[in-house]
Amino acid sequence: MRANGFFKIIILAAAVLVVQMACSSGGAGLSENKYPEGYSLKQPPGWRAQVVDKAYIVVSAPDAAKEPAFLFVHPFFLKNPIPAGAWIEQALPRLSKFFAAAAIENRQQLRAQPDEWAVKFRFDKGGTPFTGLALVSLFERSGILYVAAAKADAFEKNRGVLLAMLQSFRFGEPEGEREPASPKVQYVKFTDPNEQAFTLDVPQGWQTQGGTARRASVDLVHALQTVSPDGRIQIQFNDPNIPAFALPNQVLAFSGFTEGSWYSPGYGVRNLVKRYVPGGQFLAEYLQQNYKPRVEQFEFVSQTERPDIVADFNRIYAQFQSYGVQFSQHAGEAAFRFQRNGEPYVGFGTCLTQVVYMPSMQGGNWNVAMLLAYTSPEAEADFAQGIFSRMFKSIQWNPQWLTSQQQLTADVSRIVSQTGQEISKIISDTYWTRQGVLDNVNRRFSNYILGVTDVVDPDTGQMWKVEAGHNYYWAKPGGDAVVGTNTFTRPDIDFTPLKEIK
Numbered sequence: 163m164r165a166n167g168f169f170k171i172i173i174l175a176a177a178v179l180v181v182q183m184a185c186s187s188g189g190a191g192l193s194e195n196k197y198p199e200g201y202s203l204k205q206p207p208g209w210r211a212q213v214v215d216k217a218y219i220v221v222s223a224p225d226a227a228k229e230p231a232f233l234f235v236h237p238f239f240l241k242n243p244i245p246a247g248a249w250i251e252q253a254l255p256r257l258s259k260f261f262a263a264a265a266i267e268n269r270q271q272l273r274a275q276p277d278e279w280a281v282k283f284r285f286d287k288g289g290t291p292f293t294g295l296a297l298v299s300l301f302e303r304s305g306i307l308y309v310a311a312a313k314a315d316a317f318e319k320n321r322g323v324l325l326a327m328l329q330s331f332r333f334g335e336p337e338g339e340r341e342p343a344s345p346k347v348q349y350v351k352f353t354d355p356n357e358q359a360f361t362l363d364v365p366q367g368w369q370t371q372g373g374t375a376r377r378a379s380v381d382l383v384h385a386l387q388t389v390s391p392d393g394r395i396q397i398q399f400n401d402p403n404i405p406a407f408a409l410p411n412q413v414l415a416f417s418g419f420t421e422g423s424w425y426s427p428g429y430g431v432r433n434l435v436k437r438y439v440p441g442g443q444f445l446a447e448y449l450q451q452n453y454k455p456r457v458e459q460f461e462f463v464s465q466t467e468r469p470d471i472v473a474d475f476n477r478i479y480a481q482f483q484s485y486g487v488q489f490s491q492h493a494g495e496a497a498f499r500f501q502r503n504g505e506p507y508v509g510f511g512t513c514l515t516q517v518v519y520m521p522s523m524q525g526g527n528w529n530v531a532m533l534l535a536y537t538s539p540e541a542e543a544d545f546a547q548g549i550f551s552r553m554f555k556s557i558q559w560n561p562q563w564l565t566s567q568q569q570l571t572a573d574v575s576r577i578v579s580q581t582g583q584e585i586s587k588i589i590s591d592t593y594w595t596r597q598g599v600l601d602n603v604n605r606r607f608s609n610y611i612l613g614v615t616d617v618v619d620p621d622t623g624q625m626w627k628v629e630a631g632h633n634y635y636w637a638k639p640g641g642d643a644v645v646g647t648n649t650f651t652r653p654d655i656d657f658t659p660l661k662e663i664k
Contacts, residue, residue: 192326201235204330206323218260221327230290231312231320233327234260238305246277246300253298253307254283261285261294261309276301284314293317347549349556352386359563360384363556365549367391375402381431388553395538395546397553401448406529408433409517438517438528442467442494445513448533449498453509457500463508468493471514475531491516491531499540508543511535616663617644626660635660 196202199213208224222232236257240249247269254264264285272278277300285292294311308331310324311317349363356373364370365388372386385400408414410421419425419435426432439447442465454460471493479489493514500507514532534554538546615630619637628635632646636657644660645653652659 192323192330194330201331201333203327203332205327209327220260230287230292230316231324233324233331234307234309234311235331236307237333238307240300240305244300246279246298246305247271249300249305250279250281250296250298250307254285254296261292261311262287264294272297285311287313290314349552354384354560357563359560361558361560362386362553364388364553365390372399372402377402377405377432381406388549395536395542395549397536397546397550398534399554400530400533401452404448404530404533405432405434406527407436407438409526409528410435410437433527439515440492440494441513441515441530442492442496444515444530445494445496445511445533448513449496449509449511449535453498453500453537457502457507460500461498463497463499465496466494468495468512471512475514475516488519489516490519493532500537506540507537508540509535509537510547617660618663619658620661625663635662 191206192204193207194202194204195211197211199219201211201219203211203221205211205221206223209221210224211219211221214220217236217238219235220232221235223230244252250269251266254261254266258264261283262285264283266281266283269279269281272280279298281296281298283294283296285294291314292311293314294309296307296309298307299305308328310321310328312320312324348366350366351361352364352370353361354373356375359374368388368390370386370388372384374382374384376382383400383402383404385402386398388397389395408419408425408427414420414425414435421435421437423435424432425435446462446465450460472491475491475493476489479491491514493512495510495512498509498511500509512532512534513530515528516531517526517528519526534550536546536550614627616625616627617635618625624637626635626637626642626644628644628646632648634647634650636645636647636653637643637660638654638656639658645657647653650659
């Protein structure tokens with residue numbers, strides 16, 4: 163059987179959601195089966211797995227009359243964002259072919275990020291009442307729906323086999339439509355051609371340009387752009403065309419420097435008078451002005467504030483307090499998609515803006531301290547991300563260059579060097595968050611079906627699977643007994659609090 167458009171969706175859903183299910187033992191009598199459409203699971207002998215309407219996977223018993231149970235899997239993408247709880251209410255009537263006259267009995271939100279809801283509902287199948295347990299998980303505009311269902315009076319009997327199949331279900335690559343393996347990349351050393359301030363690794367054969375752009379003796383920016391030989395992958399570190407800014411104030415306005423004009427405080431520095439724009443908002447405006455006009459069907463997938471980036475920079479920039487310099491910073495990120503010549507592309511950007519207040523300064527200045535971005539064909543996003551991360555982690559700063567700078571400029575450059583490791587962590591965290599955000603979907607759904615939850619001792623790492631429904635969990639050090647309470651009250655003096663794994 164050749165793969166078709168649905169199976170491409172399966173691959174894409176797996177890539178975006180990365181629903182990497184943890185295989186369980188599966189119970190006695192279950193054997194693993196891999197299907198050419200791009201999924202695998204452990205199932206009992208005689209059970210049948212098939213793709214229905216090029217959109218749904220249904221795994222059912224060989225004789226519905228004797229073993230009326232089935233597992234239903236539906237990966238999907240949203241055109242417009244919608245909460246998971248609202249989505250499942252709208253989806254069940256649309257899925258009447260599988261769940262006729264569906265009526266929700268109860269629901270529970272398992273997590274807010276990603277947005278996950280578990281729902282128990284009843285429905286009709288061939289005149290017979292059925293019970294279904296559903297989990298819908300949404301991350302940005304990618305989602306997946308799982309339903310474990312059985313005849314109402316046989317659900318408990320089939321719960322074990324449904325759970326075993328669910329735990330073992332995983333997506334893979336369809337046969338016949340495998341993407342070509344990512345090419346091996348050789349890296350070469352790129353040296354800042356302008357001031358030899360830094361070096362970094364770049365892919366051999368890629369077009370790389372940039373370096374230290376010095377707009378004045380104390381106004382400089384380190385920027386770089388790398389493009390693959392076919393022009394399909396582009397990686398950007400900062401932008402020398404973004405100026406430094408001066409905050410509007412009464413003194414500037416009285417002198418004729420209104421918003422939109424250029425003001426020079428001396429030393430050859432030219433600042434654009436402009437009100438402050440926080441990092442996430444600045445990034446969105448930048449992408450719309452510099453990326454959107456060159457592509458088709460540009461749209462944001464998500465826009466998120468990044469207080470963790472601000473915390474990292476605040477810690478590093480704290481050394482400037484000895485100069486009396488104060489900073490106020492904001493960071494944000496954005497994921498976006500677009501098309502180029504009919505091919506789907508994705509992009510990602512992170513931006514940090516900061517306001518600087520110095521002694522004796524009227525008002526303040528602000529600048530874009532960091533702007534990182536990459537775009538690539540959707541199928542090559544992981545490949546591009548790997549290169550993006552490798553390049554930034556490889557940055558090395560020239561100590562002689564740092565020594566040659568004026569003190570304040572040298573300190574700024576040293577801070578840029580110190581932030582490299584932090585930014586590399588930001589890049590890595592962002593990547594792995596995207597890759598692993600739904601890797602525990604089945605665990606949580608299995609727990610929901612069984613009425614249990616996972617808890618861990620944060621000090622020792624010991625884990626337990628316990629009855630769900632309590633607000634707090636406790637254990638004695640070295641013991642196996644776990645006690646649940648609804649208030650933060652120790653069962654005894656020697657009990658320590660556990661952390662519930664969401």
